[in-house]
Amino acid sequence: MIQLKLQVLQTRDWFLSLTSLLLLSSGFLTTxxxxxxxxxxxxxxxxxLGHFLSPTALIVLPGSPRYAELAVxxxxxxxxxxxxxVVPATSKDVSESIKYANAHGIPFLAQSGxxxxxxxxxxxxxxMGIWMHNLSKxxxxxxxxxxxxxxxxxxxDVIRELWAVGKQTTxxxxxxxxxxxxxxxxxxxxxxxxxxxxxxxIISAQVVLADGRLVTVSDRSNQDLxxxxxxxxxxxxxxxxxxxxxxDATAKPEWSYEFFTFRGDQLEALYSLTNRMMxxxxxxxxxxxxxxxxxxxxxxxxxxxxxxTFNGPIDALNAYNRPIHALNPVDSFSGTTDYPGLAVVNGxxxxxxxxxxxxxxxxxxxxxxxxxxxxxxxxxxDLYNKMLHTVDAFAxxxxxxxEGYSWQAMQAVAAESTAYPHRDQRxxxxxxxxxxxxxxxxxxxxxxxxxxxxRTAGFGSNKRRSYVNYAKGSESLxxxxxxxxxxxxxxxxLKKKYDPTEQFGFFAPIK
Ligand SMILES: Cc1cc2nc3c(=O)[nH]c(=O)nc-3n(C[C@H](O)[C@H](O)[C@H](O)COP(=O)(O)OP(=O)(O)OC[C@H]3O[C@@H](n4cnc5c(N)ncnc54)[C@H](O)[C@@H]3O)c2cc1C
Ligand SMILES: *[C@@H]1O[C@H](CO)[C@@H](O)[C@H](O)[C@H]1NC(C)=O
Ligand SMILES: *[C@@H]1O[C@H](CO)[C@@H](O)[C@H](O)[C@H]1NC(C)=O
Ligand SMILES: *[C@@H]1O[C@H](CO)[C@@H](O)[C@H](O)[C@H]1NC(C)=O
Numbered sequence: 432m433i434q435l436k437l438q439v440l441q442t443r444d445w446f447l448s449l450t451s452l453l454l455l456s457s458g459f460l461t462t463x464x465x466x467x468x469x470x471x472x473x474x475x476x477x478x479x480l481g482h483f484l485s486p487t488a489l490i491v492l493p494g495s496p497r498y499a500e501l502a503v504x505x506x507x508x509x510x511x512x513x514x515x516x517v518v519p520a521t522s523k524d525v526s527e528s529i530k531y532a533n534a535h536g537i538p539f540l541a542q543s544g545x546x547x548x549x550x551x552x553x554x555x556x557x558x559m560g561i562w563m564h565n566l567s568k569x570x571x572x573x574x575x576x577x578x579x580x581x582x583x584x585x586x587x588d589v590i591r592e593l594w595a596v597g598k599q600t601t602x603x604x605x606x607x608x609x610x611x612x613x614x615x616x617x618x619x620x621x622x623x624x625x626x627x628x629x630x631x632x633i634i635s636a637q638v639v640l641a642d643g644r645l646v647t648v649s650d651r652s653n654q655d656l657x658x659x660x661x662x663x664x665x666x667x668x669x670x671x672x673x674x675x676x677x678x679d680a681t682a683k684p685e686w687s688y689e690f691f692t693f694r695g696d697q698l699e700a701l702y703s704l705t706n707r708m709m710x711x712x713x714x715x716x717x718x719x720x721x722x723x724x725x726x727x728x729x730x731x732x733x734x735x736x737x738x739x740t741f742n743g744p745i746d747a748l749n750a751y752n753r754p755i756h757a758l759n760p761v762d763s764f765s766g767t768t769d770y771p772g773l774a775v776v777n778g779x780x781x782x783x784x785x786x787x788x789x790x791x792x793x794x795x796x797x798x799x800x801x802x803x804x805x806x807x808x809x810x811x812x813d814l815y816n817k818m819l820h821t822v823d824a825f826a827x828x829x830x831x832x833x834e835g836y837s838w839q840a841m842q843a844v845a846a847e848s849t850a851y852p853h854r855d856q857r858x859x860x861x862x863x864x865x866x867x868x869x870x871x872x873x874x875x876x877x878x879x880x881x882x883x884x885x886r887t888a889g890f891g892s893n894k895r896r897s898y899v900n901y902a903k904g905s906e907s908l909x910x911x912x913x914x915x916x917x918x919x920x921x922x923x924x925l926k927k928k929y930d931p932t933e934q935f936g937f938f939a940p941i942k
Contacts, residue, residue: 471557472514473535480517483527487565489518501562504542505607507869508792509550511540511937513560520565522637522645522671525582529669530643532559533934540937541669543583544609545788548795549938550904563609566671571596575677577634582671584610587774587781594771599680601629605779607786611673615664616900616939617851619859621740621773622678624714624837630661630851631844632676638668641934645671659925662850663899663912665938666922667929680770683715687745688776689752689765692728693735698812700758701735702803705835708754709802709857715742716751718835722815724826728761732816733831740773790828791867794878796886797901798860799853804891811888815862818881824874825881828865834858850922852913853896860889861901879905899939911939 473479477490484490491497492515501516514537517528532539539559540552563583569592570579578598580589587606593599601622603613613619618629626632635649638660646668648656659667693701705718712718717740722733737755741748745767756763766776774780811831819826838857846854862885864878883905899911912918919941926933926941933940 471535471537472559476515476531480528480531483531484517484524485520487520488524489516491516491518502560503788504545505786505788506548506790506793508794508875509548509553511542511552511555511560512557513540513555514557516560516562518562518565519671522566522639525561525566525639525669525671526643526645528559528561529639529641529934533641533643538937539934541582541612543612544585544607546605546608547612547900547938548793549902550794551940552937555937561669563611563669563671568672569593571598571677572674575679577674578677580610580673580675582611582637582669582673585781586610586613590771590774593677594680597679597681598677599770600632600675600677601626603629604773604777605785606774607781611670612665613900615660615662615670617662617853617898618900619834619836619898621717621742621770621836623841624717624839625742626676626678627840627844628851630664630849631841633657633661634674634676636660636673637671639671640668641930641932649674655925656929658848659850659922659929662852663922663925663939663941664850665899666926666935666941668935683742684769685744685767686740686742686769686773687748687765687767688738688740688773689748689755689763691737691755691760692725692762693737693758693760694729695732695735695812695816697758697760698735698809699805701737701755702808703805704754704758706802709835712835712837714837714839716740716837720833720835722812722831722833724819733812733819734761738777740776791865792869792875792878793828793863793865794882794903795861795863795901796882796903797897797906798858798862798886798889798893799856799896799898800858800860800890800893801856802858804889804893807888807891807893811860811862811885814881814885814888818864818885822874822877822881824866824868824871825864825878827867830863831885832859832861832863834860850912850918852911852915852918853898856896859898859901861898862886862889902939908942912941 519525537559538555540555541561541563543563566581566583568581586602586608589602589610601620602610604620614629638648639645646653720737725734728734778785835858842854864882866874895910897906897910922941
C-alpha cells in the first residue's frame with residue numbers, strides 16, 4: 432500500500448510537469464485564444480455573422496435551449512468550451528465563420544461525432560464550436576465508384592445510406608463516431624484489409640483553411656495537402672465535403688462471426704496462436720478481443736472475449752477457427768449477418784451502450800505493434816487486473832481493446848504516399864480507463880499512472896507507436912506521425928504553409 436502511494440505521488444509530479452510542458456508546447460501561448468476573455472464572443476455575433484450565413488445556418492449561444500443539446504460529447508473529460516456554436520449549412524458558412532472568428536480573435540474547433548479523446552481539446556475556452564452534422568450529403572457518383580460525403584456525417588449515416596444503394600466502404604466500426612475525422616488520422620475498419628484504410632478512400636476534399644479560404648484538395652490540386660490530409664488532417668483545415676471511394680456491396684454480402692470466452696490463464700496460448708494465425712490471416716478476417724470483468728466466469732480476474740469476424744460463409748469460418756476451439760474456450764457462440772449487422776453484433780449501434788453520451792472521463796493509451804509481445808501482453812493483463820482491484824472507481828467502465836484488423840489492402844498503398852505512418856504494423860491495442868467523477872484530480876492522476884504503465888507493458892520490446900485518433904496527449908509526435916525524419920519535416924513545412932498561426936492546435940498538433 433505504502434509503496435503504491437509513493438509511486439502515485441511520483442507519478443503525480445510527473446503528470447503535473449507533463450501537463451505544463453504540453454501547455455507550453457501546444458502553441459496555446461502563441462494563438463489568439465490567450466487574448467480572448469470570458470466575454471470574448473461579441474454580443475452582436477448573431478446579427479453580424481448571421482448576415483453572411485445561409486438562411487438555414489444557426490448561431491447558438493450558451494443559455495439557448497439548443498446549446499446543451501449541440502454541445503454534447505461522448506465523454507466529459509477534456510471537453511472544449513464553446514462560447515458560441517455555429518451550425519453551418521454549407522461550405523461557405525464554415526468559411527465565413529472562420530473569417531469572423533479570426534477577425535475577432537476567437538479560437539474555433541470543428542465538432543462532428545464528438546468522440547475525439549485528445550485531452551488538449553479542453554484548451555479551447557470560450558471558443559467557437561463549428562457543429563458539422565448538418566453537412567450530411569451522401570451522393571453516389573454516376574459510375575458508382577465514389578460518393579460525395581458531407582463533412583459532418585456519422586459512420587451510421589454512411590453505412591446505412593450506401594447500403595440502401597448496394598454500396599459499402601471503409602469507415603470506423605462504431606456507428607455514432609464521425610465519419611470524416613477518423614479518416615483524417617488513418618481510419619480503421621472491417622473492410623481495410625480488402626479496400627484500404629478510410630484515409631485511402633479520400634479522392635478529393637473541400638477544405639476550409641485556417642484563413643477561411645475554401646480549397647479543393649486532390650492529387651491535382653494542393654497535392655501536398657492531399658498527402659498531409661491523409662494521416663494528419665486535423666492539423667490543416669475543416670473538411671466540408673469529400674469524394675470518397677465506394678464499392679459494390681452485393682458481390683460478397685455474407686458475414687459470419689464467432690465469439691469465444693477465455694480465462695486469463697489461457698492468455699499465452701491464445702495470443703501466441705494469434706501471432707501464428709496472423710501469418711495466414713486472410714483479408715476477409717478480423718481478430719478482435721476485449722478484456723473486461725465477468726464475475727460469473729471469473730470472480731477474480733478479467734475474462735478475454737475473443738472474436739473472429741469473417742466476410743464469408745460460416746462453414747469456412749468454422750474451419751478457420753478450429754485451432755481456437757482446440758484451446759477449449761469457456762464458452763462460444765456464432766452467427767451470420769450482413770455488413771450493417773456487424774454494428775449490432777458488436778454492440779456498436781447508435782442506441783447501444785458504447786455510443787451513449789456522457790461517459791464521464793475516459794482515456795485511451797493506444798499501442799500499435801507488429802504482433803503480440805508475449806511477456807508484455809501478460810504484464811499488461813496483470814496490471815489491468817491489479818488496477819481493477821486497487822481503484823474501485825475504474826472498475827465499472829474500463830476495459831482493454833485489442834484490434835487485429837487485416838492489412839492486405841492497407842499495405843498495398845505505398846507507405847510514403849500518405850501521411851499515415853503505421854502501415855507495417857497490424858495490431859492496435861488500447862487500455863481504456865473510465866471513471867464517472869471528471870473533477871476528481873486524484874482519479875485523473877491514477878488513470879494516467881495505470882494507463883501509462885499498461886501501455887509501456889503492452890509495447891514490450893516494440894518501438895512506441897500510437898494511433899493519433901486514440902491518442903490522449905502524452906504521446907510523442909514521432910510515435911503518432913512516424914519516426915522517419917522526412918515525415919515530420921514534411922508535416923512541419925505543410926503546417927507552416929497552411930496553418931502558420933496554428934489555429935488548428937487543439938487536436939494532436941504538429942509542432
Ligand atoms: C467508441 C469509439 C469508437 C471508435 N471507433 C473507431 C474505429 O472503428 N476506427 C477508427 O479509426 N477510429 C475509431 N475511433 C476513434 C476516432 O477516430 C476518433 O475518436 C475521432 O477523433 C472521432 O471523430 P468524431 O468526429 O466523432 O469526433 P470529434 O470530437 O467531433 O472530432 C475529433 C477531431 O476531429 C476534428 N474534426 C471533426 N470534424 C472535422 C471535419 N469535418 N474536418 C476536419 N476536422 C474535423 C475535430 O475538430 C476534432 O479535433 C473510435 C472512438 C470511439 C470513442
Ligand atoms: C439542419 O438544417 C435544417 C435545414 O436544412 C434545419 O431545419 C435544422 O434545424 C438544422 N439542424 C440543426 C441541429 O441546426
Ligand atoms: C458473463 O458470462 C456468462 C457466461 O458466458 C454470460 O452468460 C453472461 O451474459 C456474461 N455476463 C456479462 C455481464 O457479460
Ligand atoms: C477522489 O477519488 C478518490 C479515489 O476514489 C477518493 O478517495 C476521493 O475521496 C475523491 N475525492 C473527491 C473530492 O471526491
